[in-house]
Amino acid sequence: MALRLSPHDPFTYLFFDRLALSHYHLGNYEEATHYSERGLSLRRAYFNRLVLLASLGQLDRHDEARRLIPEILAHAPMDLEHYWKFLTPYVATNHYDHFVDGLRKAGLPLLNSPREQC
Numbered sequence: 521m522a523l524r525l526s527p528h529d530p531f532t533y534l535f536f537d538r539l540a541l542s543h544y545h546l547g548n549y550e551e552a553t554h555y556s557e558r559g560l561s562l563r564r565a566y567f568n569r570l571v572l573l574a575s576l577g578q579l580d581r582h583d584e585a586r587r588l589i590p591e592i593l594a595h596a597p598m599d600l601e602h603y604w605k606f607l608t609p610y611v612a613t614n615h616y617d618h619f620v621d622g623l624r625k626a627g628l629p630l631l632n633s634p635r636e637q638c
Contacts, residue, residue, distance in 0.1 A: 533562040540571045544622070545615055549578045566595050567607050574622025585626035592628065 522535050529535070536559030543551035556572035559565070569592045576585040597603040610616035624630060 533559040533565055533568060535559075536562070537565070537568045537571060540568070540575070544571060544575055544578075545618065549575045553579065564591075564595075566592070566597060566603075569595070570623065573626045573628060574619055577622040577624065577626030577628075580625070582627065589626070589628055 522529070523532065526532075536555045540552045540555035540559065543549070543555060552575040553572060556568055556575060559568045560572065569588060573585055573588050573592060576582075576588070608616065608619070610619075620630065
């Protein structure tokens with residue numbers, strides 16, 4: 521609805537990101553990849569890249585994921601722990617774990633506490 525009401529909104533890339541994340545958690549990894557790429561075509565935001573990476577990890581598309589990792593690491597926010605808590609306020613631990621699982625499968629190097637690393 522937000523996309524229909526405001527198709528030229530400067531935050532459209534975030535709308536696509538949330539659509540991608542929703543599809544990711546529903547197990548629709550191809551759709552998640554599609555919406556992540558649409559969002560990234562508008563703005564290469566950090567979290568959009570993470571959703572794409574997790575989706576690629578779940579799809580075992582390791583070559584594509586491997587090419588994305590240096591870009592993700594190069595553009596990680598300075599205060600990563602705060603950023604991660606702000607953008608991923610998961611209530612259900614299993615949803616958070618599912619997201620981190622995709623990042624791990626894609627090959628993103630994670631510390632012991634992924635909330636402080638991603």
